[in-house]
Amino acid sequence: MRLVRGLLAAMFRLSPLLILLGLGLSGCGNDSITDSPPIAQDTALTVDDFETATSCQSCHPDQFEQWSGSMHAYALKDPTFAALREIGQSAYINALDGACIQCHSIVARETGALPWGPYDFDALPPQVQEGVGCDVCHVVSGIRSLSNADLIFSPGATKFGTIPDPVPNVAHESEFNSLYSSSEYCGSCHDLVTGDGLQLEAVFREWRAGGFAVTGKTCNDCHMPAYQGSATPGGPVRTLHDHSMVGADLALIPFPNQARQHQLVTDMLRSALTVEADVPLTVAAGDTIDLQVRLINDLTGHNVPSGVPFIRQMWIAIEIMDGTNLIYTTGDLDANGDLKDENSAFAERDEDLFNAQGTMFRADSVKTGLTWEARYLDNPSIVAGETRPVDYRIPIPPGATGPLRVELKLRFRSFPHYVIRGLGQDALLPIPIIDMWEDSRTVAIL
Numbered sequence: 479m480r481l482v483r484g485l486l487a488a489m490f491r492l493s494p495l496l497i498l499l500g501l502g503l504s505g506c507g508n509d510s511i512t513d514s515p516p517i518a519q520d521t522a523l524t525v526d527d528f529e530t531a532t533s534c535q536s537c538h539p540d541q542f543e544q545w546s547g548s549m550h551a552y553a554l555k556d557p558t559f560a561a562l563r564e565i566g567q568s569a570y571i572n573a574l575d576g577a578c579i580q581c582h583s584i585v586a587r588e589t590g591a592l593p594w595g596p597y598d599f600d601a602l603p604p605q606v607q608e609g610v611g612c613d614v615c616h617v618v619s620g621i622r623s624l625s626n627a628d629l630i631f632s633p634g635a636t637k638f639g640t641i642p643d644p645v646p647n648v649a650h651e652s653e654f655n656s657l658y659s660s661s662e663y664c665g666s667c668h669d670l671v672t673g674d675g676l677q678l679e680a681v682f683r684e685w686r687a688g689g690f691a692v693t694g695k696t697c698n699d700c701h702m703p704a705y706q707g708s709a710t711p712g713g714p715v716r717t718l719h720d721h722s723m724v725g726a727d728l729a730l731i732p733f734p735n736q737a738r739q740h741q742l743v744t745d746m747l748r749s750a751l752t753v754e755a756d757v758p759l760t761v762a763a764g765d766t767i768d769l770q771v772r773l774i775n776d777l778t779g780h781n782v783p784s785g786v787p788f789i790r791q792m793w794i795a796i797e798i799m800d801g802t803n804l805i806y807t808t809g810d811l812d813a814n815g816d817l818k819d820e821n822s823a824f825a826e827r828d829e830d831l832f833n834a835q836g837t838m839f840r841a842d843s844v845k846t847g848l849t850w851e852a853r854y855l856d857n858p859s860i861v862a863g864e865t866r867p868v869d870y871r872i873p874i875p876p877g878a879t880g881p882l883r884v885e886l887k888l889r890f891r892s893f894p895h896y897v898i899r900g901l902g903q904d905a906l907l908p909i910p911i912i913d914m915w916e917d918s919r920t921v922a923i924l
């Protein structure tokens with residue numbers, strides 16, 4: 479194992495954290511996932527048992543339009559996914575595959591349609607390219623367990639949903655199934671447990687442990703907001719559910735409805751936390767400003783960030799100006815666009831940095847980027863219901879004249895730059911930063 483890691487690091491010049499990403503999401507490798515279904519070539523399903531999203535488009539144009547710009551449509555097209563999978567495949571001599579595709583392309587998993595070596599994306603059948611497509615989600619007839627996509631897929635004439643009295647149509651049977659309004663349905667794909675029982679992705683479990691499970695606010699209430707319309711042209715007006723499935727992530731390649739998705743993600747992130755700041759009104763020159771920012775997770779039913787917390791960055795940026803002089807800064811970026819922490823290629827360190835990104839550790843408490851070594855995830859993300867105070871004690875120069883302008887921001891991005899560079903995907907840079915909150919205060923010098 480050490481040899482593989484050394485080889486990988488040498489070949490790809492990856493930081494350990496990056497190798498984690500390549501191999502880690504699945505907890506795959508020699509000690510593979512146990513809490514997962516077999517890679518289901520034995521189900522005797524073929525790709526043609528699943529229908530393409532375009533075959534639904536004419537009768538469900540709105541759902542199609544919304545889905546086509548979503549991360550579900552992006553799941554296999556995602557260039558970071560492709561790059562990471564390829565790294566994992568070369569480390570494991572193509573034996574990794576089932577672990578990665580089991581959530582990112584159910585059709586490939588259920589049918590064995592994705593070659594276990596490098597593949598030509600354009601040559602894959604559309605049902606595989608579509609990642610989490612319509613006919614994957616709408617043929618789920620049950621759940622086996624609550625992680626690793628352990629759903630029961632029953633492709634065929636019947637599409638399941640939550641319309642109790644569907645109008646009959648020539649294309650398919652329709653059947654009401656209450657599973658489709660439950661959080662468990664989403665949770666099975668969204669939670670990932672490694673073979674060692676490490677919970678690497680836990681959005682469902684976070685939600686279940688938080689208060690929103692008790693009040694009955696489900697994933698769909700926030701991620702598939704209801705609106706009135708027709709499920710099919712000319713059909714009855716009913717309550718429908720938005721399939722854009724907005725979260726925190728953005729497509730990094732040209733993608734349908736990109737501007738709309740960017741706006742929706744921005745709105746989502748800006749409504750994720752309540753943020754408060756205590757900044758004094760006055761300070762004596764040469765003294766310190768004692769400043770507190772509070773991140774309150776009273777709006778999101780799960781941790782913020784969530785999903786893949788070991789790559790999501792959510793950090794506090796503060797700038798203090800005395801006239802035109804910048805006298806203090808934290809949360810600013812280095813020349814590579816990285817935060818000034820241990821992952822920066824430069825020596826300068828941002829001692830006050832608050833960043834809610836997670837880190838992994840081995841059994842012997844040594845930091846690692848390798849999930850198969852990882853036995854513990856240090857996850858500083860903000861738990862549902864939590865109030866996180868972040869304190870700063872900022873020295874003000876004796877010569878400061880004031881008034882000081884204090885600019886505060888809570889910033890988010892889906893990927894750190896060092897990860898993207900390590901993947902050799904520099905063309906995707908820069909990763910957009912979304913400001914979740916900002917405020918501006920004035921402090922008088924006494």
Ligand code: HEC
Binds near residue numbers: 538
């Ligand atoms: C990630 C899973 C997922 C994907 C992908 C998905 N759906 Fe859905 N769909 C759902 C769920 C869940 C509901 C019910 C939501 C509820 O009741 O809260 C639903 C509801 C529907 C409905 C009923 C009307 C409505 O809007 O509630 C139709 C029709 C539908 N989907 C068609 C499609 C089509 C067509 C596609 C592909 C273009 C698609 N779905 C992709 C999960 C999915």
Ligand code: HEC
Binds near residue numbers: 530616650652654
């Ligand atoms: C020939 C038109 C047509 C095609 C093609 C079609 N549907 Fe439908 N579908 C309908 C109609 C009509 C309804 C009922 C709408 C209503 O009652 O408001 C429906 C309802 C649904 C429902 C809701 C079922 C329920 O009981 O909640 C789902 C889910 C669904 N379709 C998925 C799909 C998917 C996935 C595809 C593509 C694989 C597809 N449909 C293709 C016409 C079609």
Ligand code: HEC
Binds near residue numbers: 778780
């Ligand atoms: C009360 C509203 C609410 C509920 C309930 C909710 N979410 Fe979220 N979700 C959000 C918000 C706001 C964000 C953006 C902040 C963040 O990334 O955590 C988000 C982000 C996400 C992300 C992206 C996380 C990241 O940081 O990359 C995923 C995946 C997700 N939600 C899935 C789910 C699932 C699955 C459920 C149900 C088990 C669920 N959510 C329940 C509001 C909600």
Ligand code: HEC
Binds near residue numbers: 550702723
């Ligand atoms: C068949 C597996 C599967 C099911 C079922 C599923 N998802 Fe997903 N979902 C994924 C995958 C895989 C991605 C990530 C794609 C990527 O970014 O590469 C994703 C992405 C998302 C995102 C975007 C995350 C972000 O960071 O922005 C949200 C939000 C989301 N799903 C919500 C839901 C909700 C709500 C449900 C239930 C109605 C659901 N998902 C059901 C597999 C699934």
Ligand code: HEC
Binds near residue numbers: 499501506625667
């Ligand atoms: C249990 C299902 C599951 C498995 C197995 C899985 N993933 Fe994922 N993956 C997801 C979900 C769900 C998300 C979205 C989480 C979010 O956005 O918060 C995701 C997100 C990602 C992302 C971030 C995508 C983005 O654009 O932000 C990458 C990269 C990724 N996965 C790669 C992999 C690789 C490589 C493997 C195999 C080693 C793998 N995944 C195995 C479910 C899975």
